Amino acid sequence: MPAHILGITRENLESFVVLGSGVKSAGHRAARLFEGVYGRTGQPAWPPVFPVEVHQASLERLRKSFDFQLPLRVTRFENSAMDGSSKLVMSLADGLEIETVLIPERGRLTQCLSTQVGCAQGCRFCQTGRMGLIRSLSTAEIVGQVVAAEQWRREQGGALAEYSRISNLVFMGMGEPLDNLDNVLEAISIFTDLKGLSFSHNKITVSSVGLLPQLNRFLSESNACLALSLHSPFDAERSKVMPVNKAHPIGQVIQTLREFALRYKRPYMIQYTLLNNVNDSREHAEALAALLRGLDVKINLIPLNEHEGAAFRRPELARIWSFRDVLKSEGHVVTVRLSKGRDIAAACGQLIKNTKPNAKVESEA
Ligand code: SF4
Numbered sequence: 001m002p003a004h005i006l007g008i009t010r011e012n013l014e015s016f017v018v019l020g021s022g023v024k025s026a027g028h029r030a031a032r033l034f035e036g037v038y039g040r041t042g043q044p045a046w047p048p049v050f051p052v053e054v055h056q057a058s059l060e061r062l063r064k065s066f067d068f069q070l071p072l073r074v075t076r077f078e079n080s081a082m083d084g085s086s087k088l089v090m091s092l093a094d095g096l097e098i099e100t101v102l103i104p105e106r107g108r109l110t111q112c113l114s115t116q117v118g119c120a121q122g123c124r125f126c127q128t129g130r131m132g133l134i135r136s137l138s139t140a141e142i143v144g145q146v147v148a149a150e151q152w153r154r155e156q157g158g159a160l161a162e163y164s165r166i167s168n169l170v171f172m173g174m175g176e177p178l179d180n181l182d183n184v185l186e187a188i189s190i191f192t193d194l195k196g197l198s199f200s201h202n203k204i205t206v207s208s209v210g211l212l213p214q215l216n217r218f219l220s221e222s223n224a225c226l227a228l229s230l231h232s233p234f235d236a237e238r239s240k241v242m243p244v245n246k247a248h249p250i251g252q253v254i255q256t257l258r259e260f261a262l263r264y265k266r267p268y269m270i271q272y273t274l275l276n277n278v279n280d281s282r283e284h285a286e287a288l289a290a291l292l293r294g295l296d297v298k299i300n301l302i303p304l305n306e307h308e309g310a311a312f313r314r315p316e317l318a319r320i321w322s323f324r325d326v327l328k329s330e331g332h333v334v335t336v337r338l339s340k341g342r343d344i345a346a347a348c349g350q351l352i353k354n355t356k357p358n359a360k361v362e363s364e365a
Pocket residue numbers: 119120121122123126127128129130173174175176209349
């Protein structure tokens with residue numbers, strides 16, 4: 001099966017052009033072809049329309065060598081009446097499904113991307129974790145989510161079509177991005193390429209539970225923002241909620257962040273899901289403040305999005321504000337994310353999909 005055109009970085013495309021033509025200065029030809037795939041405005045159209053000035057022999061070879069079918073298609077969607085978010089169900093070539101969410105907010109249009117079908121990490125408050133890992137997405141399937149979502153919102157019209165483009169990307173959908181790091185790094189390279197989708201690195205956030213070898217590599221190789229899912233400052237308790245903590249204790253993860261912060265002055269986002277009477281006490285807030293002291297972080301508190309069968313509850317507002325106030329009094333920057341898309345089960349930890357390959361998918365779009 002040929003490789004997919006959406007899975008190739010500009011660097012690899014340049015090698016492909018050199019191999020075919022023998023020209024050493026293939027950079028210009030590759031740039032024109034790459035620009036043709038993604039368009040010049042950050043709003044890719046599919047199938048791509050190549051400008052007439054591209055080198056025609058290279059284009060012909062490209063068309064013969066790569067798969068140009070979109071690797072996923074939008075088969076269903078739901079729009080939130082609460083906040084204008086849209087959850088898109090996308091079907092992959094093998095019939096598996098993933099979800100991605102478009103979130104309009106204060107002039108920005110953010111897309112939440114999935115990186116895997118299911119997830120191996122098994123965080124106890126998360127619906128996706130209950131699926132287990134089915135498989136990781138290819139680079140083309142990650143990049144394709146943006147291409148397909150851009151196309152979908154233009155065809156739908158309405159409020160989301162009024163945005164000039166998707167402006168921010170967060171890797172916070174289904175899956176643990178650092179468990180699929182090669183493909184995530186390639187996708188980020190395509191997203192941030194000025195001839196690709198030209199996102200700035202600071203408009204891309206990658207969320208992780210903190211897998212240590214991969215975290216080191218991610219922080220070394222990418223300038224995208226990191227959002228660490230922390231959820232408890234206490235090792236024993238964090239291990240119960242997030243099994244990953246047994247192999248990668250939170251103290252070691254924070255130490256890694258400190259080392260990279262010293263070297264590169266990087267700020268981080270910390271995500272903390274508040275679970276009623278589990279991790280939302282004053283003692284937790286004080287320990288969290290101490291754990292993060294001296295790091296340049298923004299702490300994002302996420303009151304649990306309850307779902308059917310959830311073992312945990314969302315705290316009352318008064319407990320949420322008290323927790324926030326302790327962190328603030330210690331000098332931390334804190335926001336409370338009353339998640340978008342809760343009425344369409346599109347909020348954090350609520351994404352769960354069909355797990356059967358080649359399942360029949362009905363189109364509602
Ligand atoms: S919270 Fe993230 S890492 Fe944990 S199970 Fe869910 S998708 Fe996986």
